[in-house]
Amino acid sequence: MKYFFLTVLIIFVSCGSKDEPDNLIDQSKMVKTLTEIHLLEAKIKAIKIYPYDSIQVIYDHYESLLFENLEISKEQYEESFNYYLENPNKFEKIYNIVVDSLLQKEKTSNR
Numbered sequence: 001m002k003y004f005f006l007t008v009l010i011i012f013v014s015c016g017s018k019d020e021p022d023n024l025i026d027q028s029k030m031v032k033t034l035t036e037i038h039l040l041e042a043k044i045k046a047i048k049i050y051p052y053d054s055i056q057v058i059y060d061h062y063e064s065l066l067f068e069n070l071e072i073s074k075e076q077y078e079e080s081f082n083y084y085l086e087n088p089n090k091f092e093k094i095y096n097i098v099v100d101s102l103l104q105k106e107k108t109s110n111r
Contacts, residue, residue, distance in 0.1 A: 025072060025080040030094050033077060035101045036066055 025033060044059045067074055084091040 021076075021079040021083055023076045023079065024083060025076060027084075027090065027094055029070070029072075030080060030084060031097045031101065033066075033070055033072065034094065034098045035105075036070070037063070038098065038102060039105070040066060 040059070040062055044055060044062070047055060047058065049055050049058070064074070067077060084094055
């Protein structure tokens with residue numbers, strides 16, 4: 001997963017930065033959003049349901065609940081994600097905090 005994001009980051013670095021979207025999710029909320037999305041992905045991945053379509057339906061449902069809980073829309077998330085992706089310094093700063101948060105959650109859950 002880590003390599004996927006690094007690959008995507010490298011691809012978009014050459015695109016330059018773009019203007020902030022009007023509904024940009026601030027960095028601290030983006031950290032929380034991405035952390036929760038990664039936790040959700042891990043939980044869904046652990047479910048052994050086939051076919052894949054069924055897992056996707058479950059993921060989409062919980063993702064929409066997550067966005068509702070965080071009071072953001074999927075479109076707002078996607079625009080913000082793309083903005084940060086096109087601004088590598090901001091993106092790296094956000095993901096460093098996300099990784100630290102996930103590692104901390106992993107440590108506390110293993111106790």
